[in-house]
Amino acid sequence: MAENGATEGAQQPQVQMNILGQFIRDLSFENIMAQKGVAGEVQPDVNVQVALDAKKRSAEHQYEVMTKLNVESKNKANDGEPLFVLELDYVGIFNIQGIPEEQMHPFLMIECPRMLFPFLRRIVSDVTRDGGFPPLNLDNIDFVAIYRNELARRQAAAAEIAN
Template sequence: MAENEAQQAQPQMRILGQFIRDMSFENIMAQKGAPTDSQPDVQVQVNLDAKKRGGDNNQFESSIKLNITSKAKEGDATLFVMEIDYVGIFHIEGVPEDQMHPFLLIECPRMIFPFLRRVVSDVTRDGGFPPLNLENIDFIALYRNEIARRQAENESAGTA
């Protein structure tokens, strides 16, 4: 019986679907008619978001939003700009309420990131550049940094 209770308490997650909610890719160099063979300096900004979906109590959305800017190392000309909002829909059970927020912003993005990485690689290649293979993202560090930033923001707002 204790084994049964322990089994029920185990978190369960299923990916119900994933999709691109919004995407933009601009090949700036091609628009200017300039060659695209310079060495790139790529900057990636990552934002995470999550919310409960209406209807089913166990369905959630988790999204990874990337803003990618590639500039030439010499000359600082922008090569391309890509923005993408990639969403996963999850069925989650057995996660305590106090752990749901980090679960949605760490574990869920970790599950869909490989698919987002492939999309970014394909789009940059199809856009006329070498495929951009994103480095792994440390979602735990991102989460901790965001919590620390919010706490600092709240403390400074409280003293103002």
């Protein structure tokens, strides 16, 4: 019996993940500073909001993971006037095998966005530079913290509904 258990444990499926494709689903950049004109000193204050979404595709073992960024830069030196707004929906299509079902959701919401992040960072840098600003190099995003915060928010909402 012990040998069977040891053999079964040694034969766990190997995790396989391939990025089959990645693309920009939606991109919007507004250079508000150029439209309105800003007088005086400019001290940018950048706020980045991140939202994640994942869904199963019709093909076996395929998943679509979307990272949605909303980047807003305001001028700290001038009553918080907006300088620019960047909205980006970036999607990766993944083939994932060997992940137990109960671990699939955290894998999709943490590991997949982590794999796409360097490409996302490059797009944000290029778009802000091409839009007339210094390139914005995003800091690393803590996808584990985002996942945990979303779980806590859902649990709090469920508890509120239950009461």
